[in-house]
Amino acid sequence: MSNMIQVKNVSKEFKKVIKEPGLKGSVKSLFHKKTEIVKAVDNISFEVEEGEVLGFIGPNGAGKSTAIKMLTGILTPTSGEIIINGQVPYKNRKKYVKEIGVVFGQRTQLWWDLPLSETFTVLKEIYQIEDKAFKQRMDFLNQVLDLEPFVTSPVRTLSLGQRMRADIAASMIHNPKVLFLDEPTIGLDVVVKDNIRKAIAEINKNEKTTIILTTHDLSDIELLCKRIVMIDKGKKVYDGDLDHMKEKYGKMREIHITLKSDNDINKLSFAEKFGLTGDDIDIALDGKKAVVKFNSSKAQVSELLSYILSTITVKDIAVGEADIEEIIRRLYKGNENDETAHGNAAAVEA
Ligand SMILES: Nc1ncnc2c1ncn2[C@@H]1O[C@H](COP(=O)(O)OP(=O)(O)O)[C@@H](O)[C@H]1O
Ligand SMILES: [Mg+2]
Known part of the structure; x- marks a missing residue:
């Protein structure tokens, strides 16, 4: 086939006028339009x-x-x-x-x-x-x-x-x-x-x-598509099997950590301790902030927490659900009414 x-590597940017609040703002913006770039597709x-x-x-x-x-x-x-x-x-x-x-x-x-x-x-x-x-x-x-x-x-x-x-x-x-x-x-x-x-x-x-x-x-998808591409904030976040996505993201959790010092957290130790490998574990480090994403069907939140607290010097720690789950939940809920459409539709009109 x-x-x-x-x-291939497609992006679309829009220029958006930033409105300043109040009447003064609207009058002012007639003359000096402040704009920002929105990356709609990234x-x-x-x-x-x-x-x-x-x-x-x-x-x-x-x-x-x-x-x-x-x-x-x-x-x-x-x-x-x-x-x-x-x-x-x-x-x-x-x-x-x-x-x-x-x-x-x-x-x-x-x-x-x-x-x-x-x-x-x-x-x-x-x-x-x-x-x-x-x-x-x-x-x-x-x-x-x-x-x-x-x-x-x-x-x-x-x-x-x-x-x-x-x-x-x-x-x-x-x-x-x-x-x-x-x-x-x-x-x-x-x-x-x-x-x-x-x-x-x-x-x-x-x-x-x-x-x-x-x-x-998501019922549309389940009945019609084997494969999905998921985008979030213009970026592609998933491309593959629907079943695999449910398995992969349906159970992901996040632990947000503020470390006392840089770089005292690594993926390897989680792999060794909990057998979390491949897609089941992801660690994003940004200075002293770390986000550990992991598959909660493979390891318990409480076990990971106590492991982190006992092996790493932590300033602050919080548990959350992975973003992706929020996306899926919203999709399932089907909030279809708050959508705004832009631009013009019919292909035959052009
Ligand atoms: N013509 C446009 N001018 C400026 N911003 C736009 C325009 N069309 C879309 N956007 C912005 O681009 C982003 C993506 O919009 P859209 O493609 O309609 O998303 P979706 O269809 O996934 O809901 C939004 O932030 C939206 O406000
Ligand atoms: Mg749309």
């Missing part, structure tokens, strides 16, 4: 094979949508390189968008006042799809997404679930090789979510479509 998507690399469904996850503001916008050519990376199906998304976009499909769950690419069927007719023209191929395609999409009951209704009258099904259909009408779904189940109820997941699975199975899916709902 070959790589359909190659992402040096990420990954590859996706043809026909793979990749789950792209991370907490709010992690940089998922920004990454998707670069992958779909809406945004140009500040640095790095993206190649998808042999093309660079942000160059020659007109040609590129014919080979991809995009859905941004939080906005629609459908024409609000037109009946859905007319949106499809317009897309047929845009993509120059032959009558016969168009009919076959509509039949297939109708079968997996059950569009018939509302295909003659104006888009603005559709329920959110119907609208999402329609959006997915619109993104698939030209039979794209790659499909980008940014929060395709956001705000939907359980039954509708389930239907959408089944449709996505079906499309992937039938068409071998390569799919990148971002979501807050």
